[in-house]
Amino acid sequence: MATPINFPEANAVLQKPASMTDEECCPLPILRTDDGQCISQWQLGPEELISINQTHCVTIGILSGRTQPPMWVQGSAPALEQQNESNLVLHARAEMKAAGLWNEDADYGGEVANAVLQLVQVLSYQGHSGGSHAQTLALFEKLARFQPLGPLTNDPAEWMEVVGQVGGTQLLWQNRRQPDAFSTDGGKTFYTLDGPEGRDFIHTAADFKAAA
Template identity: 40%
Template structure:
């Protein structure tokens, strides 16, 4: 067992997690440890994994029609970031986390040009 996995086991047990839950977390930590990251590469990989686990996009959203789905009359939702909504087919968008709703128009973002 790697130092990372052993650390995770101790910390999870201190939380009083159920054994099945602890094992599930340890499987994920072990998979990460098996990637063989050094301290430097781990510090790059961890934020990427964190964002992916939260369904965040890693690259900017684009105006590609393939990236947007019409969910209501003149309202599109992004397939890569479910909190991004557009009223112009993906050219611009608003994020729910920034107050971008039909009643409260949050900050507007401009999509990158599709390649």
């Protein structure tokens, strides 16, 4: 279950009802605004984050009898969202808005911009230095493009047969680590479809036994 947390902008604490135990309820730090809002922040555990990523849903419970006051749920409190955003996130948000990526006629209804903004927010939250920022981007780009981090090898487990009908054309193997790499000799040599040399350049796979 999510845990209420204190935050720098909190200016009041709502105490638990006298009829409830500490196990049933705990004090709630809030930001009480002049227009009648009570804003709190809640920290989610790892299992809850996994569940939200899978379902895109949260569950809200309020012990208020048969009704409840108006409320909202979002990723961060409205009063805190903009001032807590880093320069990187503000830059990404402003640039994508200026480029029209959230317009009604934007590709995929603006979801591409939403996805990119989430990635930028995570990158910003990690608090990288200049060096680790560059290394993180380079590593992420390779993995996100389904590219290997090391040389392709002649390990049979690294290659899968994709053409091999009896009486058909020459056998063909595809690399499991780099989908655009194909071999005609079981992974000893290979060519790539997306590389600058194309299928005309034959690469020699590294010896996986020597690498091990």
